[in-house]
Ligand SMILES: Nc1ncnc2c1ncn2[C@@H]1O[C@H](COP(=O)(O)OP(=O)(O)OP(=O)(O)O)[C@@H](O)[C@H]1O
Ligand SMILES: O=P(O)(O)OC[C@H]1O[C@](O)(CO)[C@@H](O)[C@@H]1O
C-alpha cells in the first residue's frame with residue numbers, strides 16, 4: 001500500500017473531490033463545517049450549523065442523548081492490539097521506584113504506588129454548558145444546546161503492558177515541516193522507552209522517506225545519544241514532505257512513534273490499518289506536531305507557544321520601524337496556511353498590531369470598508385500602522401498557481417508581497433506619503449528551540465506516547481484537552497484542520513485589541 005502521492009492529491013482536487021486538508025468524512029465537525037474553497041484554494045470554516053455530526057439525530061426522540069453518547073463512545077474508543085490478535089498483558093516494567101526496569105521484572109515493585117492510570121479513567125472533552133447556540137463560540141449538538149457528557153481516554157502509564165521490553169524494537173520518525181520541540185519529544189520518547197527496559201530504539205531519518213530510501217540508515221538512539229538534543233531547534237532525525245511506500249514499515253518495528261501534523265497522522269493511520277489487516281503486533285502512536293496549532297480537539301500543540309513568542313520579535317521590529325518612520329507602515333507575515341492561530345495570538349500578545357488578517361476571515365482591500373481605507377485612517381489619526389497577516393489569508397485576492405509541495409499541500413501565493421505592493425501603490429495614488437516596511441520571519445519563527453512551557457508540553461506528550469504503546473493501543477495520538485492529557489483515535493483528530501472560529505471570544509478579543517473594523 002502506498003501513501004497518497006502528490007499525484008493522487010492533484011488528481012483528487014481536479015476531479016472535484018476533497019482537498020487533502022479537508023480530511024474526513026464530511027469535512028464537518030459538530031457545529032462547524034469545513035469546506036474546500038475552490039476560489040481561495042484553502043479549507044475554510046464556511047457555515048455554522050447545528051449538529052452536522054453522525055448519527056443523524058432526531059431530537060424529538062427522548063433517547064437522542066443516549067444515541068449520541070453511544071456513537072461518541074464508539075468513535076472515541078481506542079484501537080487496541082487485542083482487538084485483532086491474541087495478546088496477554090503482563091505487569092508493567094515502568095516504575096519510578098527502581099533504578100533499572102529489570103529489578104521490576106515480575107511486577108513486584110508495583111505495590112501500592114498510585115502512579116498508574118486506570119484504563120477506565122476518563123477526561124471530559126467539553127466543559128462549557130452553553131445556554132444558547134448564539135452564545136459566543138457555542139458548540140452545540142441540539143438546538144437547545146443540551147449538556148451531553150463526552151468522555152475521552154486518560155493518557156498515562158498502565159499497570160499492565162502488552163510488550164516484553166527486552167524484545168521491543170521501537171522507531172521514531174518526524175515528518176512535515178519543522179516545529180520547536182521536536183527534539184524534546186524525541187528525547188522524552190527515548191528516555192521513557194529506556195525506563196521500561198527497551199534497548200533497541202532507532203530514529204528514522206527524514207520522515208517517511210527514511211523507510212524506503214536506502215541511503216537513509218536507521219539511527220540508534222539511547223539516553224546518551226539524545227541527552228542534549230533539546231538544546232537546539234530543528235529535528236535531530238531530519239524531516240521531509242512527500243509520499244512513501246509503507247508496505248514494509250509495519251514488519252520492521254514493534255512500536256512506531258510518528259511526530260507530525262494532519263498529513264503525517266493520516267499516514268500513521270494507514271500504517272496502523274495495514275498492521276491490523278495483517279494482524280501484526282505493532283503499535284503506532286502519533287504525537288501531533290504543528291506549529292500552526294491546527295489539530296482538532298486539542299488545547300494546543302507543542303511549538304505553538306514558542307512560535308508566538310518568536311513572532312513577537314518580528315512584530316516588535318516592525319512596530320519600531322513603523323513608529324519611527326514618517327507615516328510608517330509595518331507589515332509582518334506569519335505562518336498559517338489554513339489557520340490563523342499564530343497570527344491571532346501573536347497580534348494579541350504584542351498589543352501593537354492595528355490590523356490582524358487571518359485565513360478564516362475574508363477581507364476587502366479596496367472601497368470604503370477595505371483595509372487600505374482603514375490604513376489611511378490610522379496614518380491620519382496616529383501617524384503609523386502595524387499589520388500582521390497570516391500566509392493563508394486573502395488568497396482570494398491573488399493569482400493562483402496549481403502547484404503543490406511534495407506532500408500535496410497547495411503552494412500559496414504570497415499575500416505579504418501582494419499587500420506590500422498594494423499599500424505602496426495605494427498611498428502613491430492618493431498622494432499621501434507612506435514608508436512601508438515588510439518583514440517575513442517565516443522560518444526564523446519555527447527554527448528555534450522550544451521555550452519552557454513547550455518543553456514541558458513535549459515532555460508530557462513524549463512520555464504519554466510511550467505509555468500508550470506499552471498499554472497496547474495503536475492508531476492513537478496523544479494530546480491535551482481542557483488541560484487534561486488524553487489519548488484520541490487518529491481518525492477523530494484528522495477529520496479536518498482546526499480553524500480559528502470567527503465567533504469565538506478569542507477572535508473577538510483580538511478585534512477589541514486591534515480596534516480594526518469589519519473589512520467588508
Ligand atoms: N492523506 C495522507 N495520507 C497518507 N499520508 C499522507 C497524507 N498526507 C500527507 N501524508 C504524508 O505525511 C507526511 C507529512 O505530510 P505533510 O507534509 O502534509 O506534513 P504534516 O504532517 O501535515 O505537517 P505540517 O503541519 O508540517 O504540514 C508526508 O510524507 C506525506 O506524504
Ligand atoms: O516551507 P515548508 O517547509 O513546506 O513549510 C511551510 C508550512 O509549514 C506550516 O507551518 C505547517 O506546518 C505552514 O503554515 C507553512 O506553510
Ligand SMILES: [Mg+2]
Pocket residue numbers: 176261262263264409
Ligand atoms: Mg500538513
